[in-house]
Amino acid sequence: MTITDPILSLDGVCAGYGGGDVLQGVSFEVNRGGITCIVGPNGAGKSTLLAAVTGLIKPRVGSIKFNGETISGLSPRAVLSKGVVLVPQNHSLFPDMTVRENVELGAYTIKDRQVVKDRRDKIEEMFPVVRSKAKDKAGSLSGGQQRLVEFARCLMLDPSLVILDEPSMGLDPKTLHVVFQTMRAMNADGRSILLVEQNAKAGLKASSHGVVLENGRVRLLGTGREVLEHPEIATLYLGGSVEAAGGVR
Amino acid sequence: MSNFLRAVIDGVLTGSVYALMAAGLTLIFGVMEVINIAQGILVVLGAYLSYVLSVHLGIDLFAGLIITIPVMFVLGVGIQWGLMRRLGEREKVSMSILVTYAVAIILEGVLDLIFGPGYLQLTAWYVNQSIHVFGFYLPYIYVFGFILAVGLLGSLYFILYRTEFGRSLRASQQNKTAARLIGIDVNRVAAITFGIGVAVTAAGGMVFGATTAFNSNSSADLISRLLTIVILGGMGSIGGAMGASVLMLVIEAIVSTYWSPTWATLVFYMVLVLVLVVRPAGLFGQKAVRAQ
Ligand SMILES: Nc1ncnc2c1ncn2[C@@H]1O[C@H](COP(=O)(O)OP(=O)(O)OP(=O)(O)O)[C@@H](O)[C@H]1O
Numbered sequence: 404m405t406i407t408d409p410i411l412s413l414d415g416v417c418a419g420y421g422g423g424d425v426l427q428g429v430s431f432e433v434n435r436g437g438i439t440c441i442v443g444p445n446g447a448g449k450s451t452l453l454a455a456v457t458g459l460i461k462p463r464v465g466s467i468k469f470n471g472e473t474i475s476g477l478s479p480r481a482v483l484s485k486g487v488v489l490v491p492q493n494h495s496l497f498p499d500m501t502v503r504e505n506v507e508l509g510a511y512t513i514k515d516r517q518v519v520k521d522r523r524d525k526i527e528e529m530f531p532v533v534r535s536k537a538k539d540k541a542g543s544l545s546g547g548q549q550r551l552v553e554f555a556r557c558l559m560l561d562p563s564l565v566i567l568d569e570p571s572m573g574l575d576p577k578t579l580h581v582v583f584q585t586m587r588a589m590n591a592d593g594r595s596i597l598l599v600e601q602n603a604k605a606g607l608k609a610s611s612h613g614v615v616l617e618n619g620r621v622r623l624l625g626t627g628r629e630v631l632e633h634p635e636i637a638t639l640y641l642g643g644s645v646e647a648a649g650g651v652r
Numbered sequence: 653m654s655n656f657l658r659a660v661i662d663g664v665l666t667g668s669v670y671a672l673m674a675a676g677l678t679l680i681f682g683v684m685e686v687i688n689i690a691q692g693i694l695v696v697l698g699a700y701l702s703y704v705l706s707v708h709l710g711i712d713l714f715a716g717l718i719i720t721i722p723v724m725f726v727l728g729v730g731i732q733w734g735l736m737r738r739l740g741e742r743e744k745v746s747m748s749i750l751v752t753y754a755v756a757i758i759l760e761g762v763l764d765l766i767f768g769p770g771y772l773q774l775t776a777w778y779v780n781q782s783i784h785v786f787g788f789y790l791p792y793i794y795v796f797g798f799i800l801a802v803g804l805l806g807s808l809y810f811i812l813y814r815t816e817f818g819r820s821l822r823a824s825q826q827n828k829t830a831a832r833l834i835g836i837d838v839n840r841v842a843a844i845t846f847g848i849g850v851a852v853t854a855a856g857g858m859v860f861g862a863t864t865a866f867n868s869n870s871s872a873d874l875i876s877r878l879l880t881i882v883i884l885g886g887m888g889s890i891g892g893a894m895g896a897s898v899l900m901l902v903i904e905a906i907v908s909t910y911w912s913p914t915w916a917t918l919v920f921y922m923v924l925v926l927v928l929v930v931r932p933a934g935l936f937g938q939k940a941v942r943a944q
């Protein structure tokens with residue numbers, strides 16, 4: 404499958420944490436304006452891949468291009484300034500700061516206070532919880548509320564590529580629904596999405612494209628539907644347990 | 653009664669200076685999760701710097717801080733940038749203890765080489781003259797040192813809670829990866845934090861040197877006390893360090909007055925052991941690594 408105008412492309416990326424490569428030559432593309440979902444078992448290297456894209460770790464070899472421009476090896480701040488943001492898998496709010504402070508810190512790299520305030524006002528309108536809990540400590544919110552605050556914060560820089568690492572983790576079906584809806588709304592706003600999802604069925608259903616990662620290598624590429632319906636994948640990742648976990652329509 | 657009052661006042665005034673020195677130590681721990689064993693010798697270095705400026709250049713002890721505080725700041729940045737930054741994430745705390753212990757031994761050797769083993773004390777009119785309060789005489793330096801410590805601790809709080817840098821510091825302290833992901837240069841924050849944490853030893857060292865006779869060996873006792881205070885206050889908590897400093901020095905002064913100075917030092921460490929057994933997170937800590 405070829406993507407004519409990818410927003411992000413990886414080519415032969417090898418990366419790790421200093422003790423050998425976790426990613427062993429990963430190549431794929433993220434299509435502009437779509438939702439691309441990466442699925443794969445625990446430890447496949449999904450989060451590592453996102454760390455390499457966002458500059459948290461530097462690839463040993465291979466290239467990562469954003470809008471045709473090489474971003475591999477840049478600092479997280481430099482990658483951020485290109486318009487790429489990551490909402491990581493683990494809690495990423497500053498627990499002792501208020502929700503409002505957290506959201507404002509999303510625009511840490513913007514020095515113009517007025518711009519920050521205008522954006523914050525707009526985002527508070529999109530996320531009611533951000534406004535109603537503005538003065539609460541972020542650490543006191545429920546897991547689902549924290550997720551939404553993280554989403555709100557990542558929009559402060561008006562990114563063109565939003566990367567979400569397992570946004571559904573630990574959420575009840577209702578909250579999960581809200582989170583997926585929010586993701587689709589971001590996508591409808593013209594932002595490309597790169598999603599890592601443990602709930603493979605729900606993730607792939609919501610996505611235009613799918614990537615299966617296994618042992619640090621791309622195992623399968625295709626449209627969301629193709630990957631979802633691939634017989635091998637169906638038996639490997641989409642067994643009864645996924646059904647039981649409650650898919651999102 | 654007058655004796656008791658005197659012990660309390662003594663403890664509060666000296667405690668404030670210890671609070672300042674401990675605040676630097678705990679701030680460094682809070683942001684970087686490294687323990688700076690060299691903090692004690694850095695206080696002594698601060699005292700020696702003040703000594704050189706006042707004896708050889710005739711600069712007033714307090715005015716000299718305008719020079720020594722920036723010098724110590726740069727030294728702190730240098731230690732972080734040159735040594736601590738290179739430590740891996742694994743075994744970071746224990747490695748940091750070893751590295752800063754090495755720094756302490758080197759500094760101690762150099763100071764011993766330059767100044768010799770003899771005891772020194774800083775002097776000025778406010779060291780020699782006393783005010784009469786509540787029926788006893790108190791050297792002015794205790795009062796001035798208290799005002800200095802409170803002022804600098806206030807500045808520290810201002811930096812932490814009212815400045816852009818303070819925000820990035822607190823963010824780095826609370827979640828390093830998230831801080832990097834919003835564009836904070838965590839290495840830069842760490843270097844400046846180490847600088848600030850060490851800069852306070854310039855002021856602490858000056859007051860220490862003006863109230864106590866010191867030589868290069870004085871650091872061992874100092875660092876033990878500072879570590880005790882930081883642990884009691886809850887690692888990483890500046891407010892906790894302030895409370896623990898005052899509490900410990902008041903206890904020490906009272907024991908020293910009613911019992912003996914030898915017992916006072918002993919009681920200091922007995923409280924540490926007791927607290928660690930009963931409340932391992934420290935007297936004030938619910939959870940370690942908090943700025944409040
Ligand atoms: N900070 C780290 N330091 C060293 N090794 C790490 C680190 N993070 C992850 N790894 C290792 O890299 C490999 C891939 O981990 P990664 O987190 O990328 O997997 P994942 O696909 O995201 O898994 P999960 O679905 O559980 O989130 C694992 O073997 C893991 O042990």
Ligand SMILES: [Mg+2]
Pocket residue numbers: 449450451492568
């Ligand atoms: Mg992961």
